[in-house]
Amino acid sequence: MKTNELKLLYEGKAKKIYEKSSDEVIIYFKDDVTAFNGIKKDSIIGKGKINKLITSFFFKMIEEKGIPTHFISDVDDNSFVAKKVKIIPLEVIIRNYTAGSFCKRYGIEKGIKIQKPIVEYSLKDDDLGDPMICKNVILSLKQVEEKILNRLEYYSLKINNILSSFLEEKNIILVDYKLEFGIYDNKVYLADEISPDTCRFWDKDTMESLDKDVYREDKGNLIDKYSEFLRRINI
Known part of the structure; x- marks a missing residue:
């Protein structure tokens, strides 16, 4: 992909968004990896390719x-074409097991299965550190209309069922993950990515991480673990 011929609309920690047309963008997955809101960062060759491959696979699934996504078609190893959605300024976080900030926040141990999936929200704002936000505050600040917020929760829980069922067959636990959504032509679409960067995946038998916690916690080679996840899901 010749990115120098396209207009760069946005660059984040892990992706670049280029304008393809008035209705479409090209999403390019970088090899950059960050943790702790960008405090820890590196570039690891091959990471972008793996995350793009996994994201495309899950979005198609x-x-x-029956859940609309912004994915349209693959471009190359690191890129795909997507609908130019207007991103909703919220991250939807689904938790099936206790891990990460959830354990720190409530002083509980890691790895406890949650009886019913927990849905949390954070405000997409890098300057504020993406703070947690509850439904009442979301509606009071008019971030989205209530019907859209309800749609986000409905889609997120349905996606949870789809991914959890699929991964269980691969002996992988979907611990927790974040989703982003956007609006296109007055309709809600799943956007951004679903990858080991945005999800926690554990081996069901060993509880070993197959996600970015390997990098966060210096638990091994990130590419090795991401590649193992690819192999386990047969792509």
């Missing part, structure tokens, strides 16, 4: 199950 989710679309087939």
Whole structure:
């Protein structure tokens, strides 16, 4: 992909968004990896390619199950074409097991299965550190309309069922993850990515991480673990 011929609309920690047309963008997955809000960062060759491959795979699966996504088609190893959605300024976080900040926040141990999936929200704002936000505050600040917020929760829980069921067959636990959504033509679409950067995946038998916690916690080679996840899901 010749990115120098396209207009760069946005660059984040892990992706670049280029304008393809008035209705479409090209999403390029970088090899950059960060943790702790960018305090720890590196570039690891091959990471972008793996995350793009996993994201495309899951978006196609989710679309087939009736949930609209912004994914349109693959471009190359690191890029795909997507609908130019207007991103909703919220991250939807689904938790199936206790881990990460959830354990720190409530003083509980890691790895406890949660009886019913927990849905949390954070405000997409890097300057504020993406703070947690509850439904009442979301509606009071008019971040989204209530019907859209309800749609986000409905889609997120349905996606949780789709991914959890699929991964269980691969002996992988979907611990927790974040989702982003956007609006296109007055309709809600799943956007951004679903990858080991945005999810916690554990081996069911060993509880070993197959996600970015390997990098966060210096638990091994990130590419090795991401590649193992790829192999386990047969792509």
